Amino acid sequence: MLRFNPKTGKFLGVFIESNSVNDLNRPEGLVFGHDGNLYITSFQRDANDTDKILIFHGKTGKFLDKIDLEAVGQPRAFAQALLFGPDGKLFVPITGNGPDTGSVRFGDTTSIIIIRRSMYWCLRLYWEER
Numbered sequence: 001m002l003r004f005n006p007k008t009g010k011f012l013g014v015f016i017e018s019n020s021v022n023d024l025n026r027p028e029g030l031v032f033g034h035d036g037n038l039y040i041t042s043f044q045r046d047a048n049d050t051d052k053i054l055i056f057h058g059k060t061g062k063f064l065d066k067i068d069l070e071a072v073g074q075p076r077a078f079a080q081a082l083l084f085g086p087d088g089k090l091f092v093p094i095t096g097n098g099p100d101t102g103s104v105r106f107g108d109t110t111s112i113i114i115i116r117r118s119m120y121w122c123l124r125l126y127w128e129e130r
Contacts, residue, residue, distance in 0.1 A: 001027065001040070001061070015061045016040075022054055022063040029081040032058055034088040041079045042066075051078035053092065070098060 001016035001024075016038075018024035026043040033039055036058040044051045053067040070077040075098030083091045 001030075016056055016063075022056075022066075023049065023052075024054055025049070029079060031082045031084060033084055033090070037064060039082050039090065041082060043078055044076060048072060051076055051096070053079065053082065053090075069094070070096075075099065 003012040003015040025045045027040045029041040038056045050068045055065045076096035077098045079092045
C-alpha cells in the first residue's frame with residue numbers, strides 16, 4: 001500500500017508492505033473504520049492460508065489484527081469489498097466456492113455473522129431500520 005499527498009499527488013512512501021506477520025496478499029477492498037483503523041481484504045496465498053480481512057493502524061500502518069473468513073482447508077469465502085454502516089458494523093459481501101457465496105457477513109470487528117441475502121437487500125434493510 002502506497003501513500004500519496006492528496007493535494008499534490010506526490011509519492012510519500014510505502015504505508016504497508018506485505019510480510020510474514022501480516023501476510024497481505026492481493027488486496028482489493030479497503031476502508032477506514034470508525035475507529036480510524038484501515039481494513040483491507042487479503043486473498044489466500046496458498047492451501048495453507050486463509051482469505052481474511054487485515055486490520056492496520058490508520059496513521060502508522062502497523063499491523064493490528066486479522067479476521068479469517070474461513071478455516072484452512074475449508075471452502076473459500078473471500079471478500080473483494082468492505083463497507084462500514086453508520087453504527088460501525090462491518091459489511092462483507094462473500095465470494096468463493098463455499099456454502100455462503102453470495103451472502104453478506106456483518107457485525108462488529110471481532111465477530112461477523114452471515115446473512116444469506118444480496119448486499120443491496122442487507123444494506124437497504126439495515127439502513128431502513130435506523
